[in-house]
Amino acid sequence: MRFLAVLTVRNEGAFLLEWLAHHRAVGFTDFLVFSNDCRDGTDAMLDRLAEMGWLTHVRNDGPYDKRGIQFTALKQAERLDIVHSADWLLPLDIDEFVNIHTGDHTLLSLLAALPEATAITLTWRLFGNADIRSYTDSTVTETFTRCAPVAMFWPWRSAMFKTLYRNDRTYEKLGVHRPRAPNLDKLPNARWFDGEGRELDDPFKTRRLFSNYGRSNYKLVQLNHYPLGAMESYVLKADRGRAVHSDHMLGMEYWVDRNFNTDTDDSIARTHPLRAPILADLHADPRLADLHRAAVGWRHARFFKLMEQEPYRALYARLLMTPASKPINHATATTLSQFAMKGRT
Template identity: 70%
Template structure:
């Protein structure tokens, strides 16, 4: 059986973990390697239980961390692990990212059948906004947030970022956040990269690109549903946790505005809802997991109450209430911005020459 491994790093995400795992088991991932760090909500204990059940491999990533930070420390450790070396396909994900396949039965097998020549497939983000939901609810993320960015975006570039599902054939020797790293020069010419529309990609994608070409659709065969905000209450907790790469940097309204797109309804992932729910029911049937999930939900609510007594988080929540959904930048305005981005790149290249 082909082994497809998802690698995840988490902190204080137990309330969302079972849905994430159920969805990705349903769509065909066979193995899961999960690193946790500095958890107060029981995420680490939930992962211990899932490890005992043979459903994930859990590694505590409690430091010390190298210069790349928490996530890259985890990936460096993963590079040496047998579960990674034995996998046929690899994908690094976050707990707010859900693979959404649009062909066949919406599983990895159907995607691979649609792109039989691919050794790497770019899964472009589709950003799902808050939809005006202020309060956190203990309900599936994929069924709660259904309003997203337009299928064709012109700005910002991060709206077209991707994660890479790639064949573990030795072409790349290190995991990365958005793309595999450390290519083998001898194997690189044989790499065949395709995007979510099924288009063959040029050589830049083999080595450097981390976002798809915007201004065109990228989701025909597969997309990556990205729920970076959640409800406003959840975002306050996320802000307190800090950024994934630089955990000491508090998130603000800037991060929110660049991701709170709600122009289009996208319910395509709900085709996986029956299979996901079946998997989720199996997980919640375990009394230990059920208790840990309930405790994590209570922790989130208590944590929000604590944060709201502090001015920075109370002010942030107020700003979120006052901030309207983000307007997608039209083509003419995007061209204005891109012109200056290109000028800055050109001047930077000349300055370093």
């Protein structure tokens, strides 16, 4: 069984080894990684990892599709043998970690729990900043454990998902959140399930991007989403630009929509015993170790350089002044939804 994760990165070498080790531990057999315009040595790390047989690295240097850098990468991926030969596919970002709650916490256990599934929605659980200011060279999954409640009513982004799906040609194209271009002859046989184990209805097979609100979607699996990190890291993320909407600078609206810290979830620690030897082996390679240290140093230097520029200095000051986001209750979310529906009509 071949499980392929497809990743797009820029200037994220400091986080790469943890991400790869975790996802190898949970059962991904193959990685296809696209890099673009890296200044911190991420591309050199990927070249070294490709030499070691760890992954396939493709430079995504443009020109880019009007829908953005990530869409361009996924279009390239569709032509590659590594995609065609995979049994299961999952496009991911560097700030997303698959967290499986069933069996031995691997993909094979997840499929054993949902043997009829041809697609499984992995709903985000948003992990907030926890008032951490400074970036340090520490593992993301152990540093950030404060998160949103299980049942969220607003915003809709809190319930977005990524899709792990069987590569049986029911869908012809990769998508950021869900597979695209369904084969209408095969579609009736598709069986979609959510992370709670519930079978999903037809709209999920063709268009849905987020799970239903106000309930748990995580019994079997969730997608730990760490979109913010330390405040210093968020400033660098604003500098890097967005993978989908690359012309939109990240600001406070993105931060407030995701900075929930009311709950604690350290369930992903159950995979750390599986991850630890893999991560240690990666750091034991002298070239990777040097490149990792260089990426960490680049992040520190880049932050101080950005502090000389008013837009980034102002953003950092606003992060320092803004408290954690407050989850909205069901009644208020219903009112906001009514406003939204009225606006649409």
